[in-house]
Amino acid sequence: MPVKGKTPTANGGSATPSLSHLAVAGYRSLQQLTVPLGVLPLGGLTVVCGANGCGKSNLYRSLGLIAAAARGELVAALAAEGGLPAVFWAGPERTTREMRRGEQPVQGSSGRREAARLRLGMAGASLSYAIELGYRADDHSSAFVLDPEIKREWIWAGGPFHPRSLLVQRSGAVVERCGEGGRSQPLALEVSPHESLLTAVSDPLEAPEVFQLRRMILSWRFYDSFRTDRQAPARSGRIATRTLSLAADGGDLAAAVQTIIEIGDHEGLQAAIGAAFPGCRLTVDTSGPSFRLQLHQPGLLRPLEASELSDGTLRYLLLAAALFSPRLPPLLVLNEPENSLHPDLLEPLARLIAAVAERTQVWVVAHAEALITALEDSPGCRLLRLERELGATLLPGQTVLERAAWRWPA
Ligand SMILES: Nc1ncnc2c1ncn2[C@@H]1O[C@H](COP(=O)(O)OP(=O)(O)OP(=O)(O)O)[C@@H](O)[C@H]1O
Ligand SMILES: [Mg+2]
Structure with missing residues (x-):
């Protein structure tokens, strides 16, 4: 098929802010999965395949959840899927080698609810982003203890995470810009636990990286x-x-x-x-x-x-x-x-x-x-030919180096 110069590139002629990795933890069968995306100078193709039930749709939905965060609809999207109890990884926190070999029954510890975390992340050429959700802090007087809450978010420069490349960070209700020498400057102080920093911080001059990231994610189709x-x-x-x-x-x-x-x-x-x-x-x-x-x-x-x-x-x-x-x-x-x-x-x-x-x-x-x-x-x-082992989605054949290409911010 002829590709005419008349049709502009995705980014109006400049290099596309390519995604290099998508990372998910604790979402349905995606107990812990990082996948590399196909990358070309202006594009790239990622093909996800595998047997029924291996986790293709879960991976596809994870991208959709990041897009929902940029629209301010992440918590509503999770609620529409049945809330955290339905979408959170239903297996044990850790799957041991013995469990894999069938030498030990699959079991987990009780009281996981406090520790349950759903994390979504994406690494881009210029900006990367991760978000972590959990249950509400225990408030036994409330009927909404199973509501998902956004606990933390991070935006950093470049692909692999390094504390020095952190640009903006959210912890609870506070979003701050991370400055030189560990000095930080607040960007927002009372962010709702249902709202992502991607919508809570909207000033393109004060936080250009938030603006740029949100705009990019919102234009995914x-x-x-x-x-x-x-x-x-x-x-x-x-x-x-x-x-x-x-x-x-x-x-x-x-x-x-x-x-x-x-x-x-x-x-x-x-x-x-x-x-x-x-x-x-x-x-x-x-x-x-x-x-x-x-x-x-x-x-x-x-x-x-x-x-x-x-x-x-x-x-x-x-x-x-x-x-x-x-x-x-x-x-x-x-x-x-x-x-x-x-x-x-x-x-x-x-x-x-x-x-x-x-x-x-x-x-x-x-x-x-x-x-x-x-x-x-x-x-x-x-x-990406996905497989499933003990209920968890895997990408077989990933090298240690490939796995190390993504690190969750701590
Ligand atoms: N909370 C959960 N914890 C663990 N696994 C889950 C959870 N919710 C759903 N699953 C499982 O995730 C698996 C993968 O589902 P998914 O819909 O992504 O499969 P798929 O590869 O798209 O399959 P198909 O080709 O049939 O569409 C399913 O086997 C499903 O039972
Ligand atoms: Mg499917």
Whole structure:
């Protein structure tokens, strides 16, 4: 697929603030997991795969939780998943070698609630971030003792954590900037335990790194199984406005395609449609306030509209519109994009994904071996084949050096 210079990079032409690692501890099957992401100068591709139940969706959701923290919705997102009792790692604090060998029963100590900590972290080229949640401090008079609370947060410069690279730190209700020689300056004093420092500290002049990090995380895009049923938003029209990147529900598909036609890589999009559906071409009827997508197919006297397309065809068009966004996000996340696509479409889809991954970071959770194989050899691809042992998600084959690339701030 041709990649035109016309389409800007994810960061308006400058280097993308690439993520190098995602780290999770205590979240569902992710007892303690650090994964490296695929990194290229401007992009990179991470493909997460593995058997049912190995932890792919948990890892995908962890990224979503970091995004929820930047929107100020982390505690609500955890509550929607059933709260800490449901999402906290249900195994023992420590899994011993004897437990792994089956020589000792799996058991943990009682009274874990006080010590229970859920941690999420990401390392970037310029800024890294970690957040730690736990239960409310014991207050037996309250009915809300199982509410999750944000206990600590950290932002530091560069990838691997070092106390000297700490820029901003939150402990309880206090957020402070870490200055030279251990001197710190308060940025916020009464932050709610439900609010992340990413939303509590908002002044770009006072805390530029918080502002920059929040802005970057907020622009991540998640596409998770587009609806294609009869009532799907992508099948009905929506009042069209210029759409630089497709909405998560695909409801602005026609406007997104028209935007690509006007200011994006129109030829590339048509080539991608032709590669998947030989002889087909996309146009948009812009005569009314709700634009209408039209797929011209050989052998038909009129183009078909979104409401008339098959589920797989519509899903492929949605993925193509997302991947040809004139404004690519710094991280584009596709959860099981192969769902309901014919195997013949997986190779064209892989080519689209690989081309986009040269310009921005792409994260794909995939089941289909054909898609995984087609993506595996593309430049900058990091294949994460997850496994599960005694209920915990593992990334086999990680070297000691790779594991040491992430350290939780203390
Ligand atoms: N609180 C918890 N503690 C430990 N394990 C949990 C917890 N909650 C869920 N799990 C387990 O996490 C495992 C991984 O789930 P996940 O949904 O990530 O799997 P997956 O790889 O996406 O599987 P699939 O391919 O079926 O979608 C499941 O086996 C689930 O039972
Ligand atoms: Mg899953």
